[in-house]
Amino acid sequence: MLYVVIPVFNRLSFTIACLDSLRQQTDQDFKVVVVDDGSTDGTATTLAAKYPEVKVLFGSGSLFWTAGVNLGLRYALDQGADWLMTMNNDVIVYPDFVANMKKAASSRPPALYGAYELDAVTQEPIYSGGWSSWATGSFRRLLDDLAPDQRRGQWPSQNLPGRGLMIPRVVFDRIGLFAADVLPHYYADYDFTHQARLAGFEVYMNFDARLGTYPDESGDQHNRQRKSLRNYYNHLFSIRGGANLRDFTQFARRNCPPFYLPLFLVTGYTRRILGYWR
Structure with missing residues (x-):
C-alpha cells in the first residue's frame, strides 16, 4: 500500500486544492496522511468535515518540514506501508500521477522516484532533477540536458525534492528517516535522496508523473x-x-x-x- 504524507501549516486553500487533485487520481489505491503542525486557519476543522478519508496527525507548530514529514512517515510505516510518498500541500497532481509513479516503481528493483514539476499556472517546466558538481558548487539540470521530446520515462538523478517523492519502504529500513536533527526544513530532501544513493539505491526523475507547483509561493x-x-x-x-x-x-x-x-x-x-x- 502507498501512503502519501503531506505536512501543512496554514495555507488551507493550497491544502484543499492538493487533496482535491488526489481525489481525482485514476488510481485510488493509496492513503493520505496530513500532518497539521499547529495551523490556525481552520485546517483541522475543514479536513475533518470534508476529507474523512484523510488521516490527520497534529504537531505543536514547531516541527517544520522535516520533523513533520517524519511524523507522518512513522505512522505510515507502522501501518505497514510498502511505498511512501512525501508531498507538499502547495502542489496539484495530475490525474495519472499516482498510476505513473506505480508503473515506474514496478519496472525495476526498488528505487526512488521524483516528480516532473510544472508551473501550475503557465504549465512551463520548473524542475526535473539533475546533478551536483562538488568541484564547482553548481547544479546541472536535466531540463537543460534534455530536449522537450526527450522528457519522458525515467532518467537517473542525484538529488530530488520532497514534492512528490516516492520511496520504497526498504530505503527507510536501511538508512532511517529524514535527518530532522540536523536539517529541520531545507536540504533534508536533497540529503535523503543522496544518502539513499550512497546506500546503493537508484534515484530517478519520472517525467511521466507530473505535478503543478507555485514557484512564487514559498516562504523564501x-x-x-x-x-x-x-x-x-x-x-x-x-x-x-x-x-x-x-x-x-x-x-x-x-x-x-x-x-x-x-x-x-x-x-x-x-x-x-x-x-x-x-
Missing part, C-alpha cells in the same frame, strides 16, 4: 521578492530561509566528498551571500 521566495536587510538575514539564517548557511554546511559535510568539501563550501557560501541581491 517572499524573502527574495521583498528585498530588505531583515529578509536578507532571514534568507541566510532563518530555518525557513532557502539559503540557510547552517543547513547548507550540514548538507555539505554529510554529502560532499572530503576532497572537494572546502571548495564546495566556499563557492556555496559565495553564491548564497551574494545571490540574494542579484
Whole structure:
C-alpha cells in the first residue's frame, strides 16, 4: 500500500486544492496522511468535515518540514506501508500521477522516484532533477540536458525534492528517516535522496508523473521578492530561509566528498551571500 504524507501549516486553500487533485487520481489505491503542525486557519476543522478519508496527525507548530514529514512517515510505516510518498500541500497532481509513479516503481528493483514539476499556472517546466558538481558548487539540470521530446520515462538523478517523492519502504529500513536533527526544513530532501544513493539505491526523475507547483509561493521566495536587510538575514539564517548557511554546511559535510568539501563550501557560501541581491 502507498501512503502519501503531506505536512501543512496554514495555507488551507493550497491544502484543499492538493487533496482535491488526489481525489481525482485514476488510481485510488493509496492513503493520505496530513500532518497539521499547529495551523490556525481552520485546517483541522475543514479536513475533518470534508476529507474523512484523510488521516490527520497534529504537531505543536514547531516541527517544520522535516520533523513533520517524519511524523507522518512513522505512522505510515507502522501501518505497514510498502511505498511512501512525501508531498507538499502547495502542489496539484495530475490525474495519472499516482498510476505513473506505480508503473515506474514496478519496472525495476526498488528505487526512488521524483516528480516532473510544472508551473501550475503557465504549465512551463520548473524542475526535473539533475546533478551536483562538488568541484564547482553548481547544479546541472536535466531540463537543460534534455530536449522537450526527450522528457519522458525515467532518467537517473542525484538529488530530488520532497514534492512528490516516492520511496520504497526498504530505503527507510536501511538508512532511517529524514535527518530532522540536523536539517529541520531545507536540504533534508536533497540529503535523503543522496544518502539513499550512497546506500546503493537508484534515484530517478519520472517525467511521466507530473505535478503543478507555485514557484512564487514559498516562504523564501517572499524573502527574495521583498528585498530588505531583515529578509536578507532571514534568507541566510532563518530555518525557513532557502539559503540557510547552517543547513547548507550540514548538507555539505554529510554529502560532499572530503576532497572537494572546502571548495564546495566556499563557492556555496559565495553564491548564497551574494545571490540574494542579484
